[in-house]
Amino acid sequence: MSERRRLAWHLPDDFNARTASEQAEILAWVRSSVLSGGTAFHRYHAEVSKHRFAIRFEGVVEGVPLRSGQKLSLRPEFAPPPRLAREMADLLRFKTRTLTEVGFQRSGVWGPETASQKVEHLGLLFGALAVAPDGVSRGFGLPRERLTFALLVSPAVWDWYVQWRETRRGFYTGWEAEMLLLAAALTRSGTGWLRQSPALERDHFRRKHIRH
Numbered sequence: 001m002s003e004r005r006r007l008a009w010h011l012p013d014d015f016n017a018r019t020a021s022e023q024a025e026i027l028a029w030v031r032s033s034v035l036s037g038g039t040a041f042h043r044y045h046a047e048v049s050k051h052r053f054a055i056r057f058e059g060v061v062e063g064v065p066l067r068s069g070q071k072l073s074l075r076p077e078f079a080p081p082p083r084l085a086r087e088m089a090d091l092l093r094f095k096t097r098t099l100t101e102v103g104f105q106r107s108g109v110w111g112p113e114t115a116s117q118k119v120e121h122l123g124l125l126f127g128a129l130a131v132a133p134d135g136v137s138r139g140f141g142l143p144r145e146r147l148t149f150a151l152l153v154s155p156a157v158w159d160w161y162v163q164w165r166e167t168r169r170g171f172y173t174g175w176e177a178e179m180l181l182l183a184a185a186l187t188r189s190g191t192g193w194l195r196q197s198p199a200l201e202r203d204h205f206r207r208k209h210i211r212h
Contacts, residue, residue: 053137054127055080055147057088057119080147084126087149087200088119094193107191121179125161138168149186150200158183 011030015023057080080088094100095110095118110118126147131139140160151157162176186194194200 053078053131053139054120054123055084055130057085057123078127078130080126081145083145084147084149088122090197091149091193092119104196105191106193107185107188118182121175121182125179128161128164129157139164148200149194149197152183153187153194153200 011026012018015026018026055078079085092110092115094104094106095108096112096115098109100106127139128137129140129142129151130144130147131137131141133139133141158180162172162180165176166172186192189195
């Protein structure tokens with residue numbers, strides 16, 4: 001599953017329309033030239049894999065298993081605070097159930113694989129916000145009890161995170177673009193989950209905004 005997600009960032013847009021032999025050739029090239037060897041991308045993954053920082057969501061919501069990320073190597077208890085875990089469960093219910101709750105609107109539904117991917121990516125985001133700034137991963141250092149999806153309405157949070165990813169890796173990939181698309185979807189007028197969660201919005205404005 002992990003390799004398949006990494007492969008997806010390097011496949012051409014018309015990959016599924018190509019012949020089986022062409023697909024096999026492309027996959028072989030990506031594995032040998034990008035995911036292994038001495039490329040910048042490979043060196044990045046080899047280094048960061050030694051320093052896990054993601055928050056690990058566990059459990060099952062609407063049939064979707066929550067097994068995102070890896071526990072922080074030096075702090076095996078690095079799990080989401082109860083509030084953040086509840087918010088993640090609410091988001092998954094909103095995006096995966098067949099029908100939305102009365103009064104909610106949405107654009108698009110997440111299948112199990114997409115939902116699992118989003119959980120993993122959000123676990124990395126919140127982990128980066130929480131990990132210590134003076135450690136190897138050089139995170140933001142936000143106390144875990146302050147982690148909440150309400151933070152994601154702030155452009156400053158996304159700006160910090162995207163720049164942190166680029167600084168950590170040394171270059172941008174389609175991953176950052178996908179995360180910004182997620183940010184836009186969560187805050188979109190009319191159908192965004194955050195837009196339709198006033199309790200989160202009130203909590204956001206009660207708390208101090210993240211600043212650079």
